[in-house]
Amino acid sequence: MSDSESTGSCHLTARGAATRARIVNAAADLIYACGVDRTSLDDVMAKSGVSKSQLYHYFADKDALVLEVITLQSERVMTAQQPHLGAMDSLKALRTWRDAIVQLNQRAHTMGCPLGSLASELANDSETARKRVAVGFAMWRDAIERGLERMRERGALSPPANPQELAMALLTAVQGGLLLSKTMKSNRPLEIALDMAIDHIARHTASQRSPGKKH
């Protein structure tokens, strides 16, 4: 690659950053479709249109590239849920987010969660990769938790509710629902899982604890 593309590993020119991003994007798409093991660096070079020397300029080896794919997929998954994830502050908003997730799954032909697939493939194999996926899941759970905190601040969630545990419960429902949907080739398992998790949260709403009030 030319010197103009990069000024070293710590600082990338705009063109260098674009090349690097093109490599990670291509690798993420290939890995989502075929898995980490079935995706070779040759496949990544072909799809991104970069040479071997360019690829090795940015990534020491496949493991280093896979770590960046995990980070990219964590970001993609979060972005795909916006604006609904960031707007979660009521049961109604939670249900709007639920509908968005179900639609995303349908549009993705129930291919499963990009982050969940990486978790399943890598978590027992590489501690570094497992921890990187765990960071992605933690970001996701934290975003849900912040939504539940906003619900609590608005009085929609009762004070004894534990937003961190409720957020984890919701995330397990998303993951289990997506995996069963992928296997059954039906959106129904995801819908059932999300509705269970939202009912679970609804049980902790202030209105649920005051039987006289509507919710």
Place this chain on the structure above:
Amino acid sequence: MSDSESTGSCHLTARGAATRARIVNAAADLIYACGVDRTSLDDVMAKSGVSKSQLYHYFADKDALVLEVITLQSERVMTAQQPHLGAMDSLKALRTWRDAIVQLNQRAHTMGCPLGSLASELANDSETARKRVAVGFAMWRDAIERGLERMRERGALSPPANPQELAMALLTAVQGGLLLSKTMKSNRPLEIALDMAIDHIARHTASQRSPGKKH
């Protein structure tokens, strides 16, 4: 292999059946630890102590072997949950099964579900494999559903409850919980997921619908 091991593909002698089972067991263990793609037929031969000609006598190719691994893991997963899965007829029995699942996960060092891992790796790749995994999940959901039906027969589940959907909800919680536990290296996500699903079922118990009664 010797003629005494097998009398053909339709009928196996005891010795032939034992050899075949040894191959599938070895492949299942390797695939659980490393995934399908990282397990070669050479690995399976080495672990099971069979020759190439023996292996190809029983299995046309790796795909054929993997299908048998899916079936074996479906059976193993069901067996591991006994006697609790078959004894499910009350909320108390459901909670005993929940504790057993959590213990199994701890004993397996939160390595994840053997069937869920196969689902994640294979469902987008091979329709034949996806359908075989779906059969395994359907068996599992059916077993839970039968437990919920028994609860309903005993009056523990209210008549409008839908045992099939509740069973699917519980299975998504198991799968999502096991995947998050595998990634976080903690039993907690599984516990949270199972407790959510059991609370969900408890909402459909007869006692829940009669507020004056304890449950």
